[in-house]
Amino acid sequence: MAKKKLTIQEILNRKNSKDKIGMVTVYDYQMAKLVDESDCEMILVGDSLGMIVQGLDGTTHVNIEDMEYHLKCVRRGAPNTFIVADMSFMSYQASKEEAIRNAGKLMKLGADCVKMEGGLGIMDKIKAVTEVGIPVMAHIGLTPQTAAALGGFKLQGKNKETAERLVKEAVAAEEAGAFCVLVELVPAELNELIDKSVSIPVISTGSGPSAVGFNLNAYDMLGIFSDFKPKFVRQYAQLKQVIVDAFNAWNADIKSGSYPANDEAFHMKEEDLPKLD
Structure with missing residues (x-):
């Protein structure tokens, strides 16, 4: 029997619940089909496809057309799984109108929500998108689209100043209308504080156990991507060899x-x- 797809309200209801959510990052029909056949409840179609699929050194070269193409592939493979679609670099930063237009494209192609990376500077874009009825997952901490400005792909929020900023960003994201916030690569203690500071669910990517959901990339989890292995990745197979x-x-x-x-x-x-x- 096909699994029942999560709804936004069900995700909101999981806050402080012991019923945790697994969100797998995939980019193609076949991998999405396997996730759809599994017990995992969410998929992220991530702009990390720039590195995993396209062989680039980051995510900034990925455009909205790339995201649209891969989203369509994934939705065809996973009709019963809640799909989060990344908004690519510069597909929403320039203006509220562009943010709404591009978020709308992704929703029309089958996304259940869009994910927007960034700090206080993009909260007006999150607010604009949510006000037209498009669900937004905010993304703070390590934001790969702007990793160069953050000093590279490194742990974020290690000192009091940056930790306070990240808490403020999470609170601001909730106030802007985000229904959920993904926190990437911050200390577990800080993520616990962030989780307590907001009433919306937190998704952890390498940020410890204080969250309702947890995200890993399928290619990392399955031992296929071998360029490097982040500390927070637990491999459940060694498929490369x-x-x-x-x-x-x-x-x-x-x-x-x-x-x-x-x-x-x-x-x-x-x-x-x-x-x-």
């Missing part, structure tokens, strides 16, 4: 002449073959 071994085994069969075998080919009657001159 399994895949490489399968490629090598197939190639060896080709070299030896054992592939394709007779029963792996299609055949026709000899009398139906044309005669060679």
